[in-house]
Amino acid sequence: MTDSFFLRVESRVERLAEIAEFVETAARAAGLNDEQVYDVQMAVDEACTNVIEHAYHGDPHGSLELTCATRGKEWVITIRDFGARFDPQKVKMPKTGDPLSKRRIGGLGIFFMHKLMDRVTYDFSEGAGNCVTMIKKLGK
Amino acid sequence: MDQQIWIIAPQGRVDAASAPGLEAELKQRIAAGATRIVVDFSATRYISSNGLRVLLVALKATQCRDGALKLCALAPRLREILALAGFDRLFEIFDTRAQAEQSFEK
Numbered sequence: 001m002t003d004s005f006f007l008r009v010e011s012r013v014e015r016l017a018e019i020a021e022f023v024e025t026a027a028r029a030a031g032l033n034d035e036q037v038y039d040v041q042m043a044v045d046e047a048c049t050n051v052i053e054h055a056y057h058g059d060p061h062g063s064l065e066l067t068c069a070t071r072g073k074e075w076v077i078t079i080r081d082f083g084a085r086f087d088p089q090k091v092k093m094p095k096t097g098d099p100l101s102k103r104r105i106g107g108l109g110i111f112f113m114h115k116l117m118d119r120v121t122y123d124f125s126e127g128a129g130n131c132v133t134m135i136k137k138l139g140k
Numbered sequence: 141m142d143q144q145i146w147i148i149a150p151q152g153r154v155d156a157a158s159a160p161g162l163e164a165e166l167k168q169r170i171a172a173g174a175t176r177i178v179v180d181f182s183a184t185r186y187i188s189s190n191g192l193r194v195l196l197v198a199l200k201a202t203q204c205r206d207g208a209l210k211l212c213a214l215a216p217r218l219r220e221i222l223a224l225a226g227f228d229r230l231f232e233i234f235d236t237r238a239q240a241e242q243s244f245e246k
Contacts, residue, residue: 096226
């Protein structure tokens with residue numbers, strides 16, 4: 001385990017740019033390349049947007065805690081919140097081949113998280129809140 | 141029908157914080173009669189799913205009015221992200237603003 005990076009911010013969309021900078025700093029320190037940095041920034045942005053919009057329902061007084069570190073050949077980021085329980089099973093994935101007339105609007109955020117990261121897992125416990133863990137393999 | 145081509149060029153990040161502003165601008169233009177819109181991404185570093193949703197809604201609105209919303213000047217990774225979501229099959233995408241504008245003349 002190398003140095004870990006930690007950030008706590010309140011649940012406001014205005015903080016997403018700061019979160020992206022934090023992720024870039026941590027990911028570059030771990031040796032991720034430009035494309036990987038873009039991918040993890042986007043996956044984290046989507047995950048944090050979900051927390052702000054769905055776990056906290058837009059309430060700006062909640063908090064998000066981001067921790068990232070390298071474990072072996074993987075870069076791991078966890079995003080914790082203390083809002084409403086989030087059940088990813090309830091989110092329908094978009095059908096990316098659908099024509100415009102049929103194309104639904106939602107579900108894209110989670111779709112990108114799974115596409116851009118190698119592994120995404122969700123955890124919830126009373127007291128410890130929601131925790132999303134996302135992993136990017138290094139050296140690809 | 142408004143034959144003028146409207147250019148919208150989002151700056152920097154189009155995320156959950158800035159997408160509502162882009163949405164308001166597009167809605168306002170479309171409500172004012174704009175049916176030919178080009179979104180120029182040359183100054184856009186990043187677009188999240190919130191931004192993509194705004195584009196999809198605006199595309200549908202322009203097509204309902206026999207118009208189109210076209211995209212241009214996307215950075216390579218942004219273009220790949222759009223393709224990942226299947227947006228390359230929904231939108232006409234051009235390398236340059238000039239090409240996007242000319243495509244309306246045909």
